[in-house]
Amino acid sequence: MIKITFPDGAVREFQPGTSALDIxxxxxxxxxxxxxxxxxNGEVWDAVRPIYTDSTLQLLTWNEAEGxxxxxxxxxxxxxxxxxxxxxxxxxxxxxxxxxxxxxDMDLGDRKITEEDLVVIEKKMSELAKQGNEYxxxxxxxxxxxxxxxxxxxxxxxxxxxxxxxxxxxxxTQGGFTxxxxxxxIPQTGLIKAIKLTxxxxxxxxxxxxxKQLTWIYGIxxxxxxxxxxxxxxxxxxxxxxxxxxxxxLGIFTFDDDIGPGLPLWMPNGAIVIEQLEKxxxxxxxxxxxxxxxxxxxxxxxxxLTSGHLPYYQDSMYPPMxxxxxxxxxxxxxxxxxxxxxxxxxxxxxxxxxxxxxxGTCYRYEQSGELFGLMRVRCLHMNDAHIYCTKEQFFxxxxxxxxxxxxxxxxxxxxxxxxxxxxxDPAKLxxxxxxxxxxxxxxEAMVREVLIRTKTPFVEVEDEAAFYGPKxxxxxxxxxxxEFTLATNQVDFAQGRRxxxxxxxxxxxxxxxxxxHRAPLGTHERFIGFLxxxxxxxxxxxxxxxxxxxxxxxxxxMDYATRLLGDLRSAGMRAEIDSxxxxxxxxxxxxxxxxxxxxxxxxxKEVNENMVAVRKHGKGDLxxxxxxxxxxxxxxxxxxxLPL
RNA sequence: GCCGUUGUAGCUCAGUGGUAGAGCGUUUCCUUGGUAAGGAAGAGGUCGUGAGUUCAACUCUCAUCAACGGCUCCA
Numbered sequence: 001m002i003k004i005t006f007p008d009g010a011v012r013e014f015q016p017g018t019s020a021l022d023i024x025x026x027x028x029x030x031x032x033x034x035x036x037x038x039x040x041n042g043e044v045w046d047a048v049r050p051i052y053t054d055s056t057l058q059l060l061t062w063n064e065a066e067g068x069x070x071x072x073x074x075x076x077x078x079x080x081x082x083x084x085x086x087x088x089x090x091x092x093x094x095x096x097x098x099x100x101x102x103x104x105d106m107d108l109g110d111r112k113i114t115e116e117d118l119v120v121i122e123k124k125m126s127e128l129a130k131q132g133n134e135y136x137x138x139x140x141x142x143x144x145x146x147x148x149x150x151x152x153x154x155x156x157x158x159x160x161x162x163x164x165x166x167x168x169x170x171x172x173t174q175g176g177f178t179x180x181x182x183x184x185x186i187p188q189t190g191l192i193k194a195i196k197l198t199x200x201x202x203x204x205x206x207x208x209x210x211x212k213q214l215t216w217i218y219g220i221x222x223x224x225x226x227x228x229x230x231x232x233x234x235x236x237x238x239x240x241x242x243x244x245x246x247x248x249x250l251g252i253f254t255f256d257d258d259i260g261p262g263l264p265l266w267m268p269n270g271a272i273v274i275e276q277l278e279k280x281x282x283x284x285x286x287x288x289x290x291x292x293x294x295x296x297x298x299x300x301x302x303x304x305l306t307s308g309h310l311p312y313y314q315d316s317m318y319p320p321m322x323x324x325x326x327x328x329x330x331x332x333x334x335x336x337x338x339x340x341x342x343x344x345x346x347x348x349x350x351x352x353x354x355x356x357x358x359x360g361t362c363y364r365y366e367q368s369g370e371l372f373g374l375m376r377v378r379c380l381h382m383n384d385a386h387i388y389c390t391k392e393q394f395f396x397x398x399x400x401x402x403x404x405x406x407x408x409x410x411x412x413x414x415x416x417x418x419x420x421x422x423x424x425d426p427a428k429l430x431x432x433x434x435x436x437x438x439x440x441x442x443x444e445a446m447v448r449e450v451l452i453r454t455k456t457p458f459v460e461v462e463d464e465a466a467f468y469g470p471k472x473x474x475x476x477x478x479x480x481x482x483e484f485t486l487a488t489n490q491v492d493f494a495q496g497r498r499x500x501x502x503x504x505x506x507x508x509x510x511x512x513x514x515x516x517h518r519a520p521l522g523t524h525e526r527f528i529g530f531l532x533x534x535x536x537x538x539x540x541x542x543x544x545x546x547x548x549x550x551x552x553x554x555x556x557x558m559d560y561a562t563r564l565l566g567d568l569r570s571a572g573m574r575a576e577i578d579s580x581x582x583x584x585x586x587x588x589x590x591x592x593x594x595x596x597x598x599x600x601x602x603x604x605k606e607v608n609e610n611m612v613a614v615r616k617h618g619k620g621d622l623x624x625x626x627x628x629x630x631x632x633x634x635x636x637x638x639x640x641x642l643p644l
Numbered sequence: 645g646c647c648g649u650u651g652u653a654g655c656u657c658a659g660u661g662g663u664a665g666a667g668c669g670u671u672u673c674c675u676u677g678g679u680a681a682g683g684a685a686g687a688g689g690u691c692g693u694g695a696g697u698u699c700a701a702c703u704c705u706c707a708u709c710a711a712c713g714g715c716u717c718c719a
Contacts, residue, residue: 103714112648201714202647208716213647216714244712248655257692257710313719315645333719367645367717368710376718466719485718517719554676581676589680603678613679621679 003054014051021047021187024059034061034223036186037070044070046137046184062223072097074135074174074185075125075192075221076104081177082124083217087111092179093156093205093214100231100481101220105203107156108215118197118217125195132190133175137183142166145180156205192221194228238479243532244373250537250545250594252528253374262371262378264525269545272574273531274381274524276543278359280411280641281383281521284404290357290385295337297361301327306498307336308434312467318365318378334360335492335517338386339499342513347503352513353393357385359524374529375484383521388501388513391446394491398450401489401518405474408487408520411641414534417486419456420473421448422464433467434494443491443514444470466517468494479533486530490517535644538617541597541634542641548575548634549596551587553603555579560607564600564627571631573638592617597644598634617644 001013004023014023020038024031024047035047039058044066047059060067076095079102084090087108095104140148142161148171149157157180161169172181174189186192199218205211222228239245247253252270259265266274282292301320304310310317313332320327331337338356347354362380370376389397409417424433424440433440447470451458458472465471471490477483492515495501502510521527531543541547548568552561561577568575578587584601591599601613605624612630614622625633636642 105715115649199713200648203715204646213715215648218714255711261710307719309719316718335719362719364718369645369647369715370717371711468719488719490719551679553678556676581674583675583677583682584679585677586681587679592680599679601679605678615679 002051004051005054005056007056007058016052017050019048019050020045020057020059023057031059031061035059036061036067036191037184039066044184046135046187048134048187049137049184069097070184071186071191071223072102072221073183074189075195075219076102077135077172077174077177077179077181077185078125078128078189078192078221079121079197079217079219080104080106080179081128081175082121084177085124086117086121087113091154091156094160095179098218101198101218103216103218105205105214105216107205107212113200113215113217115200118200121217122195122197122219125192128175129189129192129195131175132188134188135172135174135183135185137185138171138173140169140171142169145169145171148178149180191223194222194225196220196228196232238481241479241533241536242373243375243478243529246532246537247374247529250532252532252545260378261368262366262376264374264377264379266524270528272545273528273539273543277383277521277524277527280408281357281359284407285355285357285385288355288400288404289353290355293338293341293356293358295334295341295358295360296331297363298328298330299337301329303336303340304329307339307495308467308498309333309336312432316365316367318363330363331360332362332364334358334362334382334384335386335495335515336499338384339495339501339515342386342388342501343499347388347513349390349503349505349511352503353387353389353397354513355385355387358382360384372478372482374525374532375478375482377523377525380523380525382523383519383527385518387516387518388496388503389516390505390511391514394446394514394516395450395453397516398447398489398491399454401516401520402450402454402456402472404518405487405489405520412531412534413643414476414486416476418475419451419458420464420475421451421458421460422466422471422473423460423462424465424470425463428463432463433465436493439493440465440470443493447472447491466490466492468492471517476530478530484526484530486522486526487520488518488522489520491515492517538595538644539597540642540644541637542639544595544597545574546576546594546596547573547638548598548600549591550575550577550600550602551584551591552577552579553584553601555581557602557604557607561602564602564612567627567631571635573631573634588615600630 002016003011004014005011021032021035024035037060038045038047039060040051040055062068073096080092080095091107093105095102145161146158160180170182171178172183172185197217197219201216202213203216205214250269251267253264253266255264317332318330320329341356342354360382362382364378366376366378387397423444429435429437469491471488473485474487475483476486496512496515502512505511550561550564552558558579565575565577588599595617597617599615601615606613611624611626613624614630616622
């Protein structure tokens with residue numbers, strides 16, 4: 001007998017060779033029907049795989065993330081089976097689960113897949129699912145595996161096999177489809193009840209542009225139709241809060257072919273949001289001891305050779321303009337300019353930390369395929385600053401930058417983000433990263449220490465550092481699920497030396513400062529793009545382009561409305577009157593659609609009593625107030641940056 | 645940059661090898677109405693751009709630009 005330990009600590013004995021699914025059946029048939037996979041001694045296994053040793057066991061269902069990913073992985077195989085039926089001879093590469101669903105990439109030869117094909121494949125998948133075919137695991141020797149795929153003429157799987165160790169190779173077969181796969185899989189295809197193929201895309205084999213382009217099919221599946229319907233509904237809702245749609249509807253920004261790709265035009269409403277953000281940043285940075293500077297948009301080539309940016313990033317800078325034999329580049333970053341300000345006057349340790357802040361305008365020639373609304377643009381206004389400090393000061397400085405993030409995130413109600421400690425990849429020293437192995441390890445440890453000592457949850461990811469040092473990136477997701485770095489806090493041990501930056505230390509000797517690059521609000525472009533989605537266009541009062549709309553019930557109340565407008569504007573509020581000869585219902589509807597925080601309905605009653613009837617966006621009629629009470633209340637809401 | 649898809653009125657979209665339509669918006673007039681769409685009339689497009697095929701191209705072909713979905717990239 002073998003001992004099986006359950007998550008609650010209970011231990012029960014079973015016959016050797018029993019499976020997780022068998023064990024589930026001894027608990028209840030209902031549970032057994034829901035089991036997708038099992039965690040055996042911490043490793044995810046097929047639910048039907050026999051267990052021969054004492055083990056811990058956790059049954060995985062749709063409720064567990066690993067249950068879902070197993071389900072989707074198996075769905076990818078099911079899709080491959082259906083695709084093979086539709087396109088005989090197709091060769092597959094890999095078909096993993098992703099955050100929402102799965103994909104499989106494949107070589108279709110000269111054939112092309114269309115939206116109509118997807119419908120056919122979906123149908124075929126449903127048929128195959130209904131057959132309830134079991135996913136059968138088979139261990140196979142490397143030689144036999146190679147023979148199998150050589151006979152099939154499948155160079156992709158053969159390539160995969162090259163990197164696999166003999167003795168650890170498994171095949172999975174369901175119905176008529178066999179695939180090289182480490183598994184695990186769900187017990188049988190019948191569990192897949194709802195199927196939606198979402199997308200076709202082309203992408204390079206192994207992500208290398210020198211390789212052949214493969215066709216990717218993305219899909220998602222569920223154990224019941226209801227969840228699929230909910231998912232599709234959620235997608236619809238997500239589309240509604242896409243910043244590209246909201247930005248247009250709310251008059252925040254636009255693009256124009258004659259200006260250029262990735263070069264947003266900020267419209268009057270967008271400019272107001274920018275102004276509020278800059279005001280917040282300037283106040284915050286002033287309090288934190290930053291000094292504000294302003295630097296030109298271009299600089300000579302020599303500057304970027306000194307900084308070391310040019311060899312790394314030349315391709316993504318706008319090509320230079322040449323004047324009198326000198327090349328000038330549009331700046332893609334502010335740091336070299338700031339370093340020159342640091343260097344302009346001799347520094348003593350008493351001047352440190354020396355903090356320079358600028359809303360610098362940078363231009364980056366991002367690859368055309370990368371552009372994405374406001375989230376990825378070619379003209380960006382960075383909430384940039386550079387802190388020059390000693391090693392001893394580093395901890396406090398880096399920590400206070402992190403605290404600045406958190407202060408901002410609290411104001412904006414940003415809760416869903418991940419702090420990522422981005423490290424270098426030792427294999428790429430001297431190529432992607434400056435070749436200073438010891439300094440990398442030292443500064444990475446310094447950054448990690450700040451995170452640990454401040455009890456900040458974070459993840460570590462290799463090969464995501466800047467070329468000059470490690471960093472913390474704050475990762476967020478757009479409403480359609482794309483990941484972006486919103487804010488960043490970086491250490492730079494390289495540029496100080498490159499620019500011969502130094503200060504006189506206490507021993508009266510020259511010393512190179514450490515540099516912190518930081519952008520807690522990222523760029524105007526990405527931050528406002530993010531905020532649009534975060535708030536679904538419903539900006540809190542302090543950020544709203546138009547804060548109060550006065551809605552007179554008829555022309556007769558225009559005098560009162562005009563006086564009210566004057567009062568509001570004197571109080572510093574952004575207000576307008578809707579003077580159109582429309583009914584009040586219409587004015588309310590139009591103003592609601594523009595997501596204006598407050599509406600003041602003005603009719604006979606209000607005029608006689610010197611009142612305003614207040615209506616708040618999303619909340620409806622709040623009743624009447626005196627003008628002075630209303631102004632007092634919204635002044636507080638505005639000043640305190642309260643959420644809507 | 646690569647692959648795929650798309651490009652028709654300000655917006656959302658329909659449509660055909662014989663030089664274009666809807667809803668919303670906009671303009672004008674009427675309506676002066678109390679918490680999410682009052683009525684009527686009108687204006688508005690060389691169908692992304694350029695070339696080719698054709699008696700004839702918005703429609704077919706090619707090129708190009710842009711957007712979108714992915715891949716790669718992100719100081």
